[in-house]
Amino acid sequence: MKLTVNGTAHEVDAPPDMPLLWVLRDLVGLTGTKFGCGMAQCGACTVHLDGTAMRSCVTPAAAAADKSVTTIEGLSPDGSHPVQRAWAELDVVQCGYCQSGQIMSAAALIATNAKPTDADIDSALSGNLCRCGTYLRIRAAVHRAAELSKA
Amino acid sequence: MNDLSNASRRKFLKAGAVVGGGLVIAFTVPLARRFAGGGEATPAAPATAPAANAFLRVGSDDSVTVLIAHSEMGQGIWTALPMLIAEELDANWSRVRVEHAPAAPVYAHTVFGMQMTGGSSSTWSEFERYRQAGATARALLVQAAAKQWGVAPADCRVENGVISSGSHSARFGELAEAANALTAPEKVALKEPKDWKLIGKATKRLDTPEKITGRAIFGMDVKFDGLLTAVVARPPVFGATVKSYDAAKAKALPGVRAVVQVPSGIAVVADHFWAAKQGRDALAVEWDLGPNAKLDTAALKAEFQRLADTPGLVAAEAGDPAAALKQAARTLKADYHVPYLAHAPMEPLNATVKIDPDRCEIWAGTQFQTLDQMVAAQITGLKPEQVQIHTTFLGGGFGRRATPTSDFVSEAVHVAKAAGQPVKTVWTREDDVRGGYYRPAYLHRVQIGVDDKGMPSAWQHAVVGQSILVGTPMEPMMVKDGIDATSVEGVADSPYLKGIAAHRVDMHSPKTGIPVLWWRSVGHSHTAFVMEGLIDELALAAKQDPVAYRRALLKDHPRHLGALNLAAEKAGWGTPLPKGHARGIALHESFGSIVAQVAEVSVQDGSIRVHRVTCAVDCGIAVNPAGIVAQLESGVAFGLSAALHSRLDFQEGRVQQSNFHDYVVLRLGEMPQVDVHIVPSTEKPGGVGEPGTPPVAPAVANALAALTGQRLRELPLRLA
Known part of the structure; x- marks a missing residue:
């Protein structure tokens, strides 16, 4: 199966129903995308498929075959x-x-919404759990990211 | 800079380039003798020679690498301990690097005697040791500079990683090699608090760059050539055992390499997680369900209620509460309940193990390195020092990665041993939620008598719930006369009870077959809910303001009063609120710190909304105020999950919940505004990882009582 991840083409030997998450982590070797629940309940596995945020733990690898996959490693070359x-x-x-x-959910949001409201953010990131409870800062940081995007 | 030092620098840099890792100074510091927790340190750290380079290395490239003896699980110890070293070293903060220390006796907790992270104790227990390490390194570097320049050490200044004297100046990296050759002084003087530059300054985390780019390595991310992955079929009921199993279908799946039986179940070992998971799901296992096949939450609750009316072990006693109850003007009788809870850290449990004839290597996000090392040594037949533990970042701990049985690490060792190959054993979320080691369910049955002014004059309190410590290696040290202090902490030592002449706390520690464990704030996770709920009930019954009522009861506890008053003031206690909103307050001491919280709530379409939580924390000296604020925010969120949502139930021996759709935790849209105010203090540092959690459930419950008149005495909170 051919897969384009962060601009690089990969040939992977994966059954078509293998979730993209495990293809990325165990076959491509990109471990920045995380396993948290395996049923699209926590959002730790969020990646972009052609720019859209997807839960890779329930996305079959076959569904990503002709698409461009972006993971946290490919969001920017240097964390910028x-x-x-x-x-x-x-x-x-x-x-x-x-x-x-x-971060992947937030990046997908501000790519399509230059000035998200609190409600927009709560809605776009409601599928991303954080047990440490960094939610307040996440909300504030999405606003800040939207500002930085304009600069 | 003069020619000599330039020449020296070139030489040093060259030498550094040759060895590859830069020059280092290696030394150790003795265990501090007296600690903030009180009492003498356990002399449990073996007298063997401590490892070199124990706490920091100064590289020829000017980097200062701090080895932290504790595990970074979000609490920010990766930043706080380096601050202690950098403060005394006068290092250039931008050149500070951090690594998890290996598992070795020298890194034993200064109070608990084994290498571990827990009890909100890392900062205060290392406050002396890490500062001493920094001061020792500074003294060596100064000595090296003084010798080189022919000046007195006292005439050298250190600032931002540069030592200077008159026209001389050199960076740490230029002096590292010379310093390395010197003998460390026996005693070093620590700075006076007035001279601190870093301690007390809000400092950003040092682990952010790797955590926002996907580079941070958690246990789950460990990989190397030849590493296989296992998923284990564990019993559906605690204590069940494998009767028989058929692995034919699992073995036929592509990628599955082996199916092995281990003490905890049947492990499917495969090339990658997905194959292992498919293989595990394809197993046919017949279980002997054992004695817990009928476990049922409702039956347990009834049993706890029966026990509550029988005499238990006495955890605290003063006067004659039975007689005082009879003389009381009025009495209050109440039952409070909390359920079993899973920690549900975002990173499901996992551990990677590679066994060679002469050593065993373990990669894990663990809070209990020493126990893991001992257990792995037993399983492999190696000596503990032949077991190397590489501590990775922890994707949350909250206590779950501190198991006295080393459950997830020992299982992974068994799997790797049985498979004869390096294996990463990975738990699914369902495995994690159903895998036990829960916060125990508790019942509190309380009878309180009040005088004609509504102040408590008699207090009888029964606490019923499983002991965490009984049956663990910590039992001899931490259970006295059958009393597990963690079951009654926050009640037996409550400042409220101390002021009531007639009181008694009975405890019962029933055994249920359910594995239990400390869960962020341990006993305080239920006792604060009970005590602060009851005090609020008494205040309302006495028609008194809840803050004023607490002030009267806590008049001899100035630090409690300080936190209470600050929270009330910052929350605008008593000032008008939007229609349909109400405030509640709660105050609780735990882990050496006192936290007061005011919650502002409303009810929208029958659902509880928490709008704002105003916190005041007295944690003594605030080492990193930024970290304290973050931990209080975190503690509130963690406590709110339990206050509003989370519970585990048993039917027919089986845990009913399995993943985040039914084991519900707080989501972004429910997060209240949290304001944190730190009480200025020169007292010894207290903990901050846990103390933010206990007060939030009672603060919310008390606000709901003010708003609706409903007194909710069970978690999670459910309005009638």
Whole structure:
């Protein structure tokens, strides 16, 4: 199966129903995308498929075959995406395990909504759980990322 | 900079380039003798020679690498301990790097005597040791500079990683090699608090860059050539055992390499997780369900209620509460309940194990390195020092990664041993939710008598719930006369009870077959809900303001009063609120810190909405105020999950919940505004990882009582 991840083409030997998450983590070797629930309940596995946020734990690899996959590793070459800069500025992370998914959901939101409201953010990121409870900072950082995107 | 030092720098850099890792200074510092927790340190750390480079390395590239003896699980110890070293070292903060220390006796907890992270104790227990490490390194570097320049050490200044004296100046990296050759002084003086530059300054986390780019390595992310992945079929009922199994279908799946039996169940070992998971699902296992096949939450509750009316072990006693109850003007009788809870850290449990003839390597996000090492040594037949533990970042801990049985690590060792190959054993979310080691369910049955002014004059309190410590290696140390202090902490030592002449706390520790464990704030996770709910009930019954009522009861506890008053003031206690909103307050001491919280709530379409939580924390010296604020926010969110949503139920021996759709935790849209105010203090540091959790459930329940008149005495909170 051919897969384009972060701009690089990969040939992977995966059964078509194998979730994209495990193809990325165990076959391509990109471990930034996390396993949290396996049933699209927590959002830790969020990646972009042609720019749209998807839960890779329930997305069969076959569904990604002709699409461009972006993972946290490919969001920016050096952590300089506005969402990543905002996350650093507001000291968002704690344990950090959910943050790849949070950041990917946030990046997809501000790509289509230049000035999200609190309600927009709560709705777009309601599928991303954080047990450390960094939610307040996440909300503030999405606003900040939207500002940084305009600059 | 003069020619000599330039030449030296070139030489050093060259030498550094040759060895690859830069030059290091290696030294150790002795265990501090007296600690914030009180009492003498357990001399449990073996007297063997401590490992070199124990706490920090100064590289020829000017980097200062701090080895942290504790596990970073979100609480920010990756930043707080380096701050302690950098403070005394006068290091350039931007050059500070951090690594998890290996598992070795030298890294034993200064109070608990084994390498571990828990009890909100890392900062206060290391407050002396890490500062001493920094001061020792500073003294060595200064000595090296003074010798090189022919000046007195006292004439050298250190600032931002640079040592200077007159016209001389050198960076740490230029002096590292020379410093390495010197003998560490026996005693070093620590800075006076007035001279602190970093301690007390809000400092951003050092682990952010890797955690926002996907580079951070959690246990789940460990990989190397030849590593296989296992998923284990565990018993559907605690204590069940494998009667028989058929692995034919599993073995036929592509990618499945082996199916092995281990003490905890049947492990399917495969090339990758997905194959292992498919294989596990294809197993046909017949279980002998054992004695817990009828476990049922409702039956347990009834049994707890029966026990509550029988005499238990006495955890606290003063006066004659039975007589005082008879003389009381009025009495209050109430039952409070909390359910079993899973920790549900975002990273499901996992551990990676590679066994060679002469050593066993373990990669894990663990809170209990020493026990893991001992258990792995037993399983492999190796010596503990032949077991190397690589601590990764923890995708949340909350206590779950601190198991006295080393459950998830020992299982992974068994799997790797049985498979004869390096294996990462991975739990699914369902495995995690159903895998036991829960916060125990508790019943509190309380009878309180009040005088004619509505103040408590008699207090009889029965606590019923499983002991966490009984049956663990910690039992001899931490259970006295059958009393597991963690079951009654926050009640037996409550400042409210101390002021009531007639009181008694009975405890019962029934055995149920359900594995239980400390869950962020341990006993305080239920006792604060009970005590602060009851005090609020008494205040309302006495028609008194809940803050004023608490002030009267806590008049001899100035630190409690300080936190209470600050929270009330910052929350605007008593000022008008939007229609349909109400405030509630709660105050609780735990882990050496006192936290007061005011919750502002409303009810919308029958659902509880928490709009704002105003926190005041007295945690003594605030080492990193930014970390404290973050931990209080975190504690509130964790406590709100339990206050509003989470519960585990048993029917026919089986846990009814399985994943985040039915084991519900807080989501972004439910997160209230949290304002954190730190009480200025020069007292010894207290913990901050846990103390933010206990007060939030009672603060919300008390606000709901004010708003609706309904007194909710069970978690999660459900309005009638």
